[in-house]
Amino acid sequence: MMDSGLLLVATLAFPLAMVVACLHPAFYARILTWLPLAAVPGLLAALFERGDSIVIAPAPLRLTLALDEVGAMLLGGASLLWGAAGFYASISMCGRPGAGRFAIWWLLTMTGSLGVFIVADMTSFYLVFSLASLAAYGLVSFEGTARAQRAGFVYMALALLGEALILLGFVMLVTAAPGGNPLIRDAVAMLPGSPLESPAVLLLIFGFGLKMGLVPLHVWMPLAHPVAPVPASAVLSGVIVKAGVIGLIRFLPLEVPSPDWGMALVGLGLLTAFYGVLVGLTQPHAKTILAYSTVSQMGVVAAIIGGGMTAGAPHTAALAAFYALHHLLVKGALFLGVGIAGATGRRHRVSFVLIPMALLSLSLAGLPFTSGALAKLATKPLFGDGVSALLASLSAAGSTMLMLHFLGRLQLLANDDHEGIPQRPLMLVWAVVAGASFIVPWALFANVSGYALADAIKPDALWAASWPILLGATLTLITTRFISRMPTVPEGDIIVVLDKLAPLVMRIGSGIDRTDEVLRRWPVASIGLLSLAIAFGAVLQFGR
Amino acid sequence: MTLLPDLALVLLILTAAVWTVAVRDRRDAVIGFIVVGLLLSLAWVRLNAVDVALTEAAIGGGATGLLLLRACARLVPRPAESVLPHPAMRILTVLLCSAIAAGLAAIVLMPVEPPATLAPEAAASMGELGLGNPITVVLLAYRALDTLLEKVVLVLALIGVWTLTPDQFWGGAPASLRAQQSSGALTLLAQVLPPVGVVIGVYLIWNGADHPGGTFQGGTVLAAMWLLVMMADLREPPEIRLHSLRLLVILGPVVFLVAGFAGFWIANGFLSYPPAFAKPIIVIVEAALALSIAVILGMLVAGPAARAPR
Amino acid sequence: MMPAGYATSEGGALLVIAVMLPIVGMIAIFALGLRRAERIAFIILPGGLLIALAIAAEVARTGAAVTYVLGGWQPPLGIALQADGLSATLMVLTALILCAVGLFARGTFSTPPDMSEARRPMVFWTLMLGLWSALNTVFLGQDLFNLFVALEFLTFSAVPLVCLDGRRETVQAALRYLLFALIGSVFYLLGAALLYGAYGTLDMAGLRLQAHYNPATSVALGLMIVGLMAKAALFPLHLWLPPAHAGAPAAASAVLSALVVKAPFFLILRLWFDVAPQPGNQLAAQMLAWLGIFSIVFCSIIALRQVRLKLMIAYSTVAQIGYLFLVFPLVMASDAPSAWQSIGWTGGVLQLVSHALAKASMFLAAGLIAEALGHDRIDNLNGAVTAVPISVAAFGLAGLSLMGLPPSGGFVAKLMLLTAATETANWWIVAAILVGGILAASYVFRVLGRAMAAPKIGFKTLAHIPLHRELAVLGLAISAVVLGFVPLQPFAFLGIGRVGLP
Amino acid sequence: MIGTATVYGLCASGLVAIGLYGLVLHPTPLRKVIAFNLLGSGTFVLFGVAARRGGAAGFLADPVPQAMVITGIVVAFASTALAVALLLRLQETGASSIETTPPEQQDNGAS
DSSP: OOTHHHHHHHHHHHHHHHHHTTTTHHHHHHHHGGGGGGGHHHHHHHHOTOOOEEEEETTTTTTEEEEEEHHHHHHHHHHHHOOOHHHHHHTTTTTTTTTHHHHHHHHHHHHHHHHHHHBBBBHHHHHHHHHHHHHHHHHHTTTHHHHHHHHHHHHOOOOOHHHHHHHHHHOOOOOOOSSOOHHHHHHHOOOTTTTHHHHHHHHHHHHHHHHHTTTTTTTTHHHHHSSHHHHHHHIIIIIIIIHHHHHHHSSOOTSSSHHHHHHHHHEEEEEHHHHHHHHHHTOSSHHHHHHHHHHHHHHHHHHHHHHHHHOTTHHHHHHHHHHHHHEEEEHHHHHHHHHHHHHHHGGGIIIIIIHHHHHHHHHHHHHHTTTHHHHHHGGGGGTSSSSSHHHHHHHHHHHHHHHHHHHHHTOOOOOSSSSSSHHHHHHHHHHHHHHHHHHHHHHHHHHHHHGGGGGGHHHHHHHHHHHHHHHHHHHHHHHHHHHHOOOOOOOTTHHHHHHHHHHHHHHHHHHHHHHHHHHHHHHHHHHHHHHHHHHHHHHHHOOO | OHHHOOOOOHHHHHHHHHHHHOOHHHHEEEEHHHHHHHHHHHHHHHOOOOOHHHHIIIIIIIIIIHHHHHHHHHOOOSSOOOOOOHHHHHHHHHHHHHHHHHHHHHHHTTTOSSSSOOOOHHHHTTTEHHHHHHHHIIIIIHHHHHHHHHHHHHHHHHHHHHHSSSSGGTOOBBBOOOOOSHHHHHHHHHHHHHHHHHHHHHHHHHHTSSSSSSHHHHHHHHHHHHHHHHTTTTOOOOOTHHHHHHHHEEEEEEHHHHHHHHHHHSSSSSTTGGGGGHHHHHHHHHHHHHHHHHHHHHHHHOOOEEESOO | OOOOOOOOOTTTTTHHHHHHHHHHHHHHHHHOOOOGGGHHHHHHHHHHHHHHHHHHHHHHEEEEESEGGGOOOOOOOOOEEEEEEHHHHHHHHHHHHHHHHHHHHHTOOOOOOEEEEEEHHHHHHHHHHHOOOOOOHHHHHHHHHHHHEEEEEEEEHHHHTTTTOOOOOHHHHHHHHHHHHHHHHHHHHHHHHHHHHHSSBBBBHHHHHHSSSSSSHHHHHHHHHHHHHHHHHTSSSSHHHHHHHHSSSHHHHIIIIIIIIHHHHHHHHIIIIIIISSSSOOHHHHHHHHHHEEEEEHHHHHHHOOBBBHHHHHHHHHHHHHTTHEEEEEEEEOOOOSSSSHHHHHHHHHHHHHHHHHHHHHHHHHHOOOOOOOOBBBGGGHHHHHHHHHHHHHHHHHHHHTTTTTHHHHHHHHHHHHHHHHTOOOOOHHHHHHEEEEEEHHHHHHHHHHHHHHOTTTTTOOOOOOHHHHHHHHHHHHHHHGGGSOOSSSOSSGGTOOOOOO | OOOHHHHHHHHHHHHHHHHHHHHHHHSSHHHHHHHHHHHHHHHHHHHEEEEEEEEOOOOOHHHHHHHHHHHHHHHHHHHHHHHHHHHHHHHTTTTTTTTOOOGGGGGOOOO
16 A cells, blocks of 8 residues: 555545535534544655655546655645644634534645645646635635635635636646646656747746745735634645645756746745735734735745756755745644634743744744754755845844744733633644644754754854844844834735725726627617628638 | 519519618508518519419518518507617618628629529439429428428427417417408408318419429418408417317428338438329328418417417 | 538438437427426437437447438438537537436426416427427538528527516517527528529538639628627627526526527538638638637626626626637647647537536526525525535536636636647637636636525525436536546547548 | 629618618517518528529529528518517517616616
8 A cells, every 4th residue: 555656545535535425414514523634644645655656547637646755745744734723623613603614615725735745747736726726715715704705805816817827837838748738747847948938937936926925926815814714824824825835846947057037036035035024014913924924934935946946956846845844834833823822811821822932933033943943054055155145044034023023913812811721632733733843844854955963053053043033133122113103014015006996997897887788789789790790701801 | 685674673672671661650661561572572483483482472471461460450559669779870780781782782793604503403303203393392302301390490489489378378369360440341251262262272282293382382371261260250269278289280290200201111211202102292291281381370470379278 | 513422321310310309209299298298308308318329429430420311312402411520529418418407307397287288398398309409400410501490490499498487578588589590590591592602502511612712602601600600699799698598497598508509609610610711711710719709808707797696607608608719710720630630629619518518507506596595696695505505516516617627628628728829829819718717717706605605694495406406407517527537638539520621 | 794683683682781771770679570571581582593593404493592492481480470479478578679778777877
């Protein structure tokens, strides 16, 4: 069984089977209980099926699943978080109206989001990517409030735009590699030098960048991530955004040096990294700050990929995935932690919330001995020694500021009951994710980065990790008063500009309605018919 | 041979057509249309198409005219026929219609040489069937499928008309066809004419195998007689649920279908006739079709049921 | 000079039966009708499906078109019926959809026990069968006049279905539909008259050999193709479709939207590739595609703005018809050895088929939702998922295909069209396909979002829907999804019996 | 040289134009139906012209298009009957034209 790839199939089939089983009312009523189990095959696959592949349908369909090192890392982390968050949801969502609906969206989203790490052919990738994107709508808009509906709408609009961009990018890729449904790597291998290379790469960067929240396509993220229930926020911000990361990793020709595209991506990534910090600093809500932090961190990942692409570095994919894995676990733990913080009274504040959350937060900034430090150390060579390396370090300082701001706002969330403590299972599952976020990267570090573990605790490495944090902390001290007086930027920042366009869109819409009404009048339509007949006849006769 | 009479006829037709479209009162328009229909029959004679002329007179002018007149009578009279469209729109429409007409005219004025025709092929195969009227041969042999489908279309049209029956009247009889001012003349006519008409109709059908005339013309004459009787109030239209009525409606298509399928066994396949029996089969089919056509035409003019079944 | 191209092939009689069987059923219902309408229909439905499958199998087995020469009279004097790969595909599609719709309608149009005969069942089942025969004739006909009769046959079956319930809007819609379709028919017939005057034949194969560019051909094709466009409701000639398709009973809407509007498109396809002089006219093909583009974008936006579910689906039909018209320039510009081996051709046919399945399912689902909730206002669909879960699921699955999301036939079709458009650098078509997909997703999700929302207080289900009806709907939706697992390559079957292009 | 057939061909073109005009612009359904019949007649005459020109092999005219016209006339009659039934029914339901104004849009006015 270990070699056959059956676990890979089960990764996708098991949650789908659960969805189908929901047609049975008895199972549907108890679906929440089973939610954590859904991710188990994925986790097992990540542990035991590395390097396996299985062809579900032979050529010309070529539906293929395969698990490489990169996929295994992300699949493992993602399954862990999905499972943990599922467990969290099975408790926190229990008894809420619509819980069954929530579970179905959850399972569908999960299938897609795990799928992107293990599919090897183009069509399947598009399939699971779309599934993850579109089913997540159900999680985003679940609460049904006006805020959730707006977030759902914006999310959907941009997700569909992303789908369209990616589809066209794929088509351009495939025209270079003839023959139905090629494997991703075959198609990508054909790309360099094909006439459609530039538009294809551009479309893919935009399409996947949108999913990662690269500026200016990030607007949906600060709306969508915070509005969902806590466990859903955790997976949205932790896992779903990684679909964009894996997309860039899989579809960009990373091993062929392409300085132009690489530098462009570095630029875009760093811009996003700082932009996310700056806007995030003005946000009052803890979950929104976390969402902006995700924007910022995904910028860093994009910059990492861009840096690797510039030089055609061989391990770019694995390093980017390593960084993504670190962010996945940490961000998942942070979002779950927000839920814990909300349930904890003043009395247990420090021990239950503040200390672990501070560690997790600063891990994002690269605090020594945390996974963040490892991730930053491992990816450092990709930035070279120039300006981009400096900027990358400075972005860590930015992250420090943002996360300190987050910790400050987190203080405002508390259970009214002074003695209140969260339910024990919730604490447990949170601890598991938080613990994993520390331990797993340590376990993988040496393999992925080529460094020895000892390298991570050498003084110069420690210093390199520490100074941005010290800088960030200092800056925070200096600017606190200033920041607190800054006006709050609305969630989704530049989406506000688009909001201004809404009346215009409505006007265009009703204009189209009126046009249609006129066109559907009998004389107008029949005059149209006569004109078309004349025009068409004339074109046939004279238009050769 | 001079073109003068043709030109005059065409001029008359076009004038009547323009009047039909332009006149304000809809009853006048219907009259205009009937006139066009009659003039067109003449035109068909001039085009060497006596069969078509008969059909046009019987159905194009006659039955359609009757149908439209009846519609006129049943429509609520309204003072003005409604607003005229914007002048710009009218000019545009005139231009577009003229352009289409010009296109057609241009093609008419550029005939191909030698003329495209299937007449030789039609003539070559006629001998096999022993019928004298090429139109009948085309309709019931060469292109029998078209004719069969067109009969089915008639049945469908009847179903379509019946669909418009309000549910409570389903199965009942259509509204009476009684003329508004029932006159003694009409009654007299309705008593005298039908026997003659029926004879003419039967003659047309029988004759159609070899000479101009045929199913439609005959069927239409029969229908006309029936309608006359109904209009003179000597008979009410039958209830649409009547079994006999239904059977008469489908008689033609069924006989045609049976003849068609019989071809699989007695000849070379669907809708083919064994040469020895071609003529009798075709005549039987025609007779059945004519009967059905008469009933369908009559019921189409009578319209959907308007009374609850008794 | 005339081609002696037609010879009755072995399974040829099947074609006759395919056309005549529904007519026999129709006549039987009309004559014996009374209480037996549904029972007779349920004898004919599986029979017709078997015939269609047999024809497809015969085409696949012989690798050539199946032909029947009626009465042994050679065209152009006589009439021939012919099934190639494409027609066989469409016949099977028609049979499948009609069977599903029949299952859906089962019980809803049956005669009440206290009546010997009721209007609705009698009319519904006879017209359904008439429609079937007409569609088969359209798919099989080789003679332009025979096809005219078939088109009229189709119109006469379709129009009364629209006003089956006799409400004012539906009668109005039916009359509009009839009158506009009649202009289309007359245009078609005018074109046929011109072609006959020019070539002395209306047989497609004969015309194909003779046709060349001259005024008669151009005017004739212009009139015919535009007349058919009116019947296919391509923008801006769609005035009749939304009220007609939205007003008909769900079972009828499904057939009208899924199949009836495809018949004129099929004839345009045949006129363009089988009759028009070759090589085709690029500019005219572009013109067709542009109308398609307008259809897609314009009508998708209007669909998005509809208040009523059925009207939304009807506008979506107009938009989806637009995709079909993208085929012309894509196929012509393809560098495949023949048109039938191009990805654009396969994509176009697949779009036709998957839209038919998806749209039928969607209309039926909408019908059940309306029955259960008592209305079809989109903003008020809350709770539909609790009332008719299977229907909402079917709507969602069918929606996948309309949106062009995987896995679905619509996705594969759009992917193929997109690939063809990219390969031939038709960037406007690329843009239209993508924008159309986004808009379709928006209107489908708008409905799904509502239907899956929690029911409002005081919500109650008006009618209990029998399971077989919901399953018929789901079956259609699943077929549309399953089509998404076909390979992304041109299918050889769709090229069987087609004449190769130079 | 203009022959008889050509004269009637021009007549057919004229009938088509007149019929189309009425069909496009007449607001009431009955007048549209009448116009449709004129249009149809024009089309049939066009077939008649082809038939007359194609007279050969002992026939004064080609019988095939003539037979088509006969079929066409019957179909046109069936259309007329259906249309008339529809428009009468439409009147019974209280409407008189086929221009629809959807209820929800009535207030923004059909000009």
